[in-house]
Amino acid sequence: MLERLYRLSEDAVRSTDTDFIRPLYHTIDWDSSLNALLGARGVGKTTLLLQRLQALDLPPSEALYVDLGDLHFQRNRLLEFAQEFRAQGGRYLFIDEVHRYGFGGDWAQEIKQIYDLYRKDLKVTFTGSSAIRILQQKADLSRRATQHRVAGLSFREYLILAKGIQDLPVLSVEELLKNSVETARQIPEQFHFRPLEHFRDYLDLGYYPFSLEGTTGYISKLNESVQLVLESDIPSAIDSGEADYAKLGRLLYAIASSVPFKPNISKLAERLQMSRETVLKYLKMLEEADLVISLRAVTKGVAALSKPDKIYLNNTNLMRALAPVDVAVGTLRETFFINQLRHLTFEKHILPTEIKLPKAGDFTLLRRDGTYTFEIGGPSKTRKQIGTDVNSFAVVDTDVTDDPHRIPLWLFGFLY
Structure with a gap:
């Protein structure tokens, strides 16, 4: 046998x-x-x-x-x-x-x-x-x-595997926040590459390792993979009868059509012809399947069926595959940031790392050593909206900066 x-x-x-x-x-x-x-x-x-x-x-x-x-x-x-x-x-x-x-x-x-x-x-x-x-x-x-x-490939891993840039270092979040000015200059100089030259390719095609087999047909393969998750993986991982493939697909499409998605649960329930509780349960399934990332305000708890305040697709490759229209560059940046930062929430600790939505700014990182607030934007983004607290940072879509509180976005792709 x-x-x-x-x-x-x-x-x-x-x-x-x-x-x-x-x-x-x-x-x-x-x-x-x-x-x-x-x-x-x-x-x-x-x-x-x-x-x-x-x-x-x-x-x-x-x-x-x-x-x-x-x-x-x-x-x-x-x-x-x-x-x-x-x-x-x-x-x-x-x-x-x-x-x-x-x-x-x-x-x-x-x-x-x-x-x-x-x-x-x-x-x-x-x-x-x-x-x-x-x-x-x-x-x-x-x-x-x-x-x-x-998780899927980090930007760092993508550079190693797809571009042949070997021995790139992994950065701890503490090192990244403390030494971003020097690090953002040293890594490209030492390893002879330009981060932004490859960054867009990663956002489009770099998260799932099967892209290394060839980018032709990648988006089609990714759509097929998502379909299998909805048709097979989720139903096989839960109690029989808990999931309706068609309705899961319609819910995912609704999210992809308007990311970042701010859910109105009652309207979704009416539109999809299901109960409010079922909508929340389906959102949880999509999150557990790593298709979406649900975020809640800092003031909210994490009850299993509490309403998320904002929902993103899990990664930027999914945005390209599932979004029916071109996605705003600002949403791409935010999705990359939380996807790469989310790796920190996998760490096992009595006080686990969390990503939340702050009153001011885009994201708050809650760690055992402190609370950090981030505002994501283009090359000219400043900390104007979040203040000058020592733990507040603008994350900017540029190669380098001269300000330790303005961190290049690509650098967060080196956390694993």
Whole structure:
């Protein structure tokens, strides 16, 4: 039974590029008994698994990659497979696309059983859609699995992979805010590139790694990917009957038609012929699937079904693919900023990082070391609208500045 899966795993490893390893790879404890890599379709979760498998340099009988969307797992149970794999000497099991399992949500219970029975000698890492409600699964994997969120490419990663500009540094947000004048000059000079020369390409085509296969047809592929998320990933990650594909699509289109979207929930409910509660639930689904980013005012809490004050598409590539008309350059800048900054909210801490909407300015970053306010704009943007507080910054669409409180926008693409 295992021979075919061994061959598929070996083929997958052979086709994997290891010239560039994303920073996230090095933050994962691959020897942990259970890891979960969660992210949107197409952001590179599978590549991380296969790069680790390649690094182990073990035969497939000891370290194996399997895709739960494979026909084998439409007829055979994962638990029984894992038992046989372990009995034949298996030590590392990399499970891809758990939400495509042929037995529905049973994947969570079976992975829990694998962990409980064999965690001492079988290391498991699995990937799944970001829409998976791992915290709500009956199996309660949240207490067992170490979770890692996988985002699309940062501007920095895009420059490395698409433009061949190697060894670009990752910046901490503290370093970026403190030393932006020097850093914005030093990085391009040291690595011999002009940031703005590549920035527009990234905004259009650089977020999803599959753009590296070629930009022809990229937008069409991205639309197909979004359609699969709505048709397959979201329904497979939630309780049966909770989502109507057509209405999810209409809601996403309504957002894309008017970003940044300021939702009137009652009007949306009437327009889409659903209840107010269902609209809020669908908005939450789209956010969990990494299709949109919902923001709330600083004065609001984060209750599961509280009304967001403003909604953006998750990234600028989605704007190009889904928006029916040309998007304002100001909205592109804002979307890039919150998308790249949002990576900070994935950090695990008792006081998690949050992005909110301030009374004055565009965005507020709430961190354990302080609160920072940002106003996003063109090359001439100043801090006039947000004041001169030490933690207030204008983020400007230019290559360099001479003012530490006016930070080039592109620099926020170096946070990971």
